[in-house]
Amino acid sequence: MTADALAPVAGPALDALDALESEAIHVFREVAGEFDRPVILFSGGKDSTLLVHLAIKAFAPAPVPFPLLHVDTGHNYPEVITFRDELAARYDLRLEVARVEDYLADGRLTERADGTRNPLQTQPLLDAITEHRFDAVFGGGRRDEERARAKERIMSLRDAFGRWDPRKQRPELWNLYNGRHAPGEHVRVFPISNWTELDVWRYIQRENIELPPIYFAHERPVFSRDGMWLAEGPWGGPRDGETLETRSVRYRTVGDGSCTGAVESTAATLDEVIAEVTASRLTERGATRADDRMSEAAMEDRKKEGYF
Template sequence: MTTATRTLPDTLENPYALSHLDALEAESVHIFREVAGEFERPVILFSGGKDSIVMLHLALKAFHPAPVPFALLHVDTGHNFPEVIEYRDRTAARHTLRLHVASVQDFIDDGRLRERPDGTRNPLQTVPLLDAIESHKFDAVFGGGRRDEEKARAKERVFSLRDEFGAWDPRRQRPELWSLYNGRHAPGEHVRVFPLSNWTELDVWQYIEREGIELPEIYYAHEREVFKRDGMWLTAGAWGGPKEHETPETRLIRYRTVGDMSCTGAVDSDAATNADIIAEIAASRLTERGATRADDKLSEAAMEDRKREGYF
């Protein structure tokens, strides 16, 4: 005769079990500490976007009460949202972190890059990024990429080896069994590190809500003058929009992701709080990049092509 057993939730069966967010946080903190122990000159890519904000929040936790032992690096396209740039500078100052800014405009001005006909500068970020890595001799570069964002990013390991030209080769991906990370690299090579690899957009927002993390206001519903291009609501700016046939209108929108204004679309939304956004994302069937990033729609392999050239 068998006795039926009742299965209890992990938190009731084991009061010391980690919640889903606690487990993700612990993994990310472990990654930051591993990099601090293995590398000489790590740097955190920090744009003022939500993923880099969460990444910095985790780094602060990983080394508290000591200061974060890494500088910040931002590749500024010159077409970023003013609210995000203001947040970037204010945050770096608040935590007394050194901020390196690699300017796409500087590379255009001295002839190392040429402006694209469509005005989009996101594809131009690779050269300034690689130049900054080489000139500052960074050997590990933290990025906020997540595997749920895009199929090319889904192929990444947490530690992603880049060759002396900054290029990514999927065939050189290393196994990461049991959360053992291999940071070995030859002179001239470096490693891209993704502490949020296993997070989803929903995880990020639930963590922002739980931790009370401040974000730039454009992530929340607000009225803004936008115009429609290729099915996306874009903000007017010096980058080249709107054109004569594109009529601006004021709409209630928010941004799911932020980047170059020329290729980052807004979504119609009345979500004004973290809880509203969590409910909105839970019901969505489109990834944030799939819904709002024109640069990923240039070709089927747009992101993977850029990653092979040295982009994140």
């Protein structure tokens, strides 16, 4: 027998998106096999919508074997909430909603002076995890978004109080994931950690994934604050000296309306959005999220307390 006959036969080469998809699907299946009560954090944004698409692929033709959880600040954009509900209904997914409004109404939380509710999501999230006994919580965090998220492993342990300690990150060698946890602890799981914003958009285009229209250019009344275009809404604004202007904008990320800004854009198609993202030198959170500008370690501090 010749040496050529003993050589391994090469299979079809995976392109970058195929490899990222394969890794994410592997993570979903690993968690489904290792944990008892996983859940997908789902806001209706592009990254969590991508997670749902990957989960459907991972388990088809069977249904996705775990529910969705949204921590609703009450200050979300209406287009996103409508999309959230329609997607859950379309795929017959159970949607659990933890509402910040409920915590404000009964005094468990109080409004912040700056009006933003993003930091107020932590306690409803942790309570929902405890109430439903979720032991693995999928999130759409990516390492390219922000420096604290770059420290996370794909499986990231949280203690019994939901806290994260970056000094206790476990090694993940050869795609081997350690989901071991004690009673009361849980694991945050980030299947698209290694994706970039551009990867996300290219995959959305390839797979023809539907998104809320807020991600594409549209005319909207906005006002300028701290270098961002914010929309008026129940979260307040414009303030004295801030003037509403109708501009063509789109959102690179969605969240609490009090701190999520739009970018001026005419990108109304996937091709145009991809071209715009390719040319950008700022991450979507760095460009449009005021809550990440509170301090150099704003995100890391919140993650240590139990935030996404």
